[in-house]
Amino acid sequence: YGAGGGYGAQQGYSEERSSARRVADHYSARSNQTLEERENSPIIHLKKLNNWIKSVLIQLYARPGDCVLDLACGKGGDLIKWDKAKVGYYVGVDIAEGSIKDCMTRYNGDTDQQRRKKFSFPARLICTDCYEARLDEYLYEDAPFDICSCQFALHYSWSTEARARQALANVSALLRPGGIFIGTMPDANVIIKRLRESEGLEFGNSVYWISFGEEYAEKKFPASRPFGIKYKFHLEDAVDCPEWVVPFHLFKLLAEEYDLELVLMKNFHEFVHEYLKKPEFTELMRRLGALGDGRQDQSTLSQDEWEVSYLYLAFVLRKRGQPPTQ
Numbered sequence: 001y002g003a004g005g006g007y008g009a010q011q012g013y014s015e016e017r018s019s020a021r022r023v024a025d026h027y028s029a030r031s032n033q034t035l036e037e038r039e040n041s042p043i044i045h046l047k048k049l050n051n052w053i054k055s056v057l058i059q060l061y062a063r064p065g066d067c068v069l070d071l072a073c074g075k076g077g078d079l080i081k082w083d084k085a086k087v088g089y090y091v092g093v094d095i096a097e098g099s100i101k102d103c104m105t106r107y108n109g110d111t112d113q114q115r116r117k118k119f120s121f122p123a124r125l126i127c128t129d130c131y132e133a134r135l136d137e138y139l140y141e142d143a144p145f146d147i148c149s150c151q152f153a154l155h156y157s158w159s160t161e162a163r164a165r166q167a168l169a170n171v172s173a174l175l176r177p178g179g180i181f182i183g184t185m186p187d188a189n190v191i192i193k194r195l196r197e198s199e200g201l202e203f204g205n206s207v208y209w210i211s212f213g214e215e216y217a218e219k220k221f222p223a224s225r226p227f228g229i230k231y232k233f234h235l236e237d238a239v240d241c242p243e244w245v246v247p248f249h250l251f252k253l254l255a256e257e258y259d260l261e262l263v264l265m266k267n268f269h270e271f272v273h274e275y276l277k278k279p280e281f282t283e284l285m286r287r288l289g290a291l292g293d294g295r296q297d298q299s300t301l302s303q304d305e306w307e308v309s310y311l312y313l314a315f316v317l318r319k320r321g322q323p324p325t326q
């Protein structure tokens, strides 16, 4: 990595577009599950654990009345979490048309699973590529935001340097000084370690597999080419599409170029161990049922699901500058 860019050859623009489209089509095609289908999912406890981690991040960093930007919001699975945090306004953006439609249905309380009171905050939903579009042009009337969230999606921006930069430029342009950026994404250190421990270019267990192409046969990743390191990711009942490695130390340096300073980075295992000690989050875990009785073990999460959670990390960044005085 070197300041100012220039990281070797970029992929062709159209190839890039089609990769983003593949990701979008994959998520667009995923239909809403019934409650029964969800409870029977082989990764139901992992999904609950992921929801617990996102809830903890939101409870730690969102404040009542906050203006929220949810990048790659998907089907709006976090709307209830934001409602519990009593936020004042919500903008969700996603590239997948199908997901934005489902998100709108969920916001309007129209689904069977969603027989609940309406959300207490107004919302706006936008369908676009968050890593290509200049979001400040769409959102100049809504900005600045107090908090931005990008859950399980920022790695889709690391296919090229231009996209990774556009992602961070969008966050930086739209957050107020002192605003917070929370997120979750794959932990490149763990993925590369697992790859090097495996015999071939594939590894996984009963619920996931990751596969690298022959171009990585030597399992070497030169620091001069940190973008576009593609692998295929399959997670039962969830994901089946190309993803990109995000070397975290370079992500941190790149974010600094956009005035975003690192506050926290924890692998999910460390995150669980640390925050499960806090009574309010133990109680939340008990209610969600991810770890059975809320003990710090895997009493209901299977060993294979627990291994998948080790592939992820949570991060928090803060936009430089002083928050405006109230």
Ligand code: SAM
Binding pocket: 020, 023, 024, 027, 028, 071, 072, 073, 074, 075, 076, 077, 078, 093, 094, 095, 096, 099, 128, 129, 130, 131, 132, 150, 151, 152, 153, 156
């Ligand atoms: N954030 C949601 C959550 O936690 O439930 C959804 C996570 S899902 C694993 C990843 C999401 O990223 C999908 O909804 C997908 O459409 C979205 N996504 C991928 N690439 C994107 C892009 N370039 N711009 C906007 N959204 C994107």
